[in-house]
Amino acid sequence: MRFLLVEDNAELADAVVQRLGLDGHAVDHAATLAGAEDCLAVAEYDLILLDVMLPDGDGRDFLARKRDHLETPVIVLTARSQISDRVGALDQGADDYITKPFDFSELEARCRAVLRRRGGVARNEIPLGQAIFEPNAGTLTCGDETLELRNREIRLLEVFARNPGQILSKSQLLDRLFSQDADVTENAIEVYVGRLRKKLDGAGVRIETVRGLGYRMSA
Incomplete structure (x- = not known):
C-alpha cells in the first residue's frame, strides 16, 4: 500500500515513515499542504495521514476543500483531544483520527481498519x-x-x-x-x-x- 504522510515535525515524520516501511508500505512525506498538493498531482494513494496544524494552513480546511473529489481515506493526526475537535475533523471528511502522542501499534491498527472498511472487508481475512x-x-x-x-x-x-x-x-x-x-x-x-x-x-x-x-x- 502507498501512503501519503503530511506532517511538519521532521522527527515524527521520519519515525512514521520508517515504522510503516517495516510493514512493507511505501510512504511519501510532505511537510506542507503545498507539498501534499504536489504529491497528489502525480501519484495515487491508498491512505493519507494528515496533520492538523501545518506551516501553510489547517489540514482540516485542506481536507474539506478536497473531499468532494478525493476518494482516498484520510486519518487526521491531531494534538487536540477535545471532543469538538475530533468531531469537527470527522464532519469535514476524515475517516478516522488519532491523537498525538500516539503509539505506533495503534496507528498501524487504525490504518488497517480504515483500509478494511474501504475494501468492504469486516475482518482481516x-x-x-x-x-x-x-x-x-x-x-x-x-x-x-x-x-x-x-x-x-x-x-x-x-x-x-x-x-x-x-x-x-x-x-x-x-x-x-x-x-x-x-x-x-x-x-x-x-x-x-x-x-x-x-x-x-x-x-x-x-x-x-x-x-x-x-x-x-x-x-
Whole structure:
C-alpha cells in the first residue's frame, strides 16, 4: 500500500515513515499542504495521514476543500483531544483520527481498519479462491498448508485482492509498493509477481499476464 504522510515535525515524520516501511508500505512525506498538493498531482494513494496544524494552513480546511473529489481515506493526526475537535475533523471528511502522542501499534491498527472498511472487508481475512489471505498476519492458507509471506508480497497481494479482475500495469503496481524516492525498476514487480504465483499455486486463483498491459488476478 502507498501512503501519503503530511506532517511538519521532521522527527515524527521520519519515525512514521520508517515504522510503516517495516510493514512493507511505501510512504511519501510532505511537510506542507503545498507539498501534499504536489504529491497528489502525480501519484495515487491508498491512505493519507494528515496533520492538523501545518506551516501553510489547517489540514482540516485542506481536507474539506478536497473531499468532494478525493476518494482516498484520510486519518487526521491531531494534538487536540477535545471532543469538538475530533468531531469537527470527522464532519469535514476524515475517516478516522488519532491523537498525538500516539503509539505506533495503534496507528498501524487504525490504518488497517480504515483500509478494511474501504475494501468492504469486516475482518482481516480475505478469501482468495480456495485460500484465505490474512494481511495482518502475513499468511496465505490453503487447506492444511499455511505459507508465510514477505512484506512486499503481502502488499502486492493486497493490491490484487482489492482489485479483482482489474488489469494493473507494472507502473501502477510500482507506485503502490514503493515511495517516490525509491530506486527500483519494473523488474522488481516481475520478481514479486513470480513469487506470488508460486505461493498461489493450487489456491484456485492466479495472476495472469495481460500482454502489453500488465497483470490481472482471476479465478
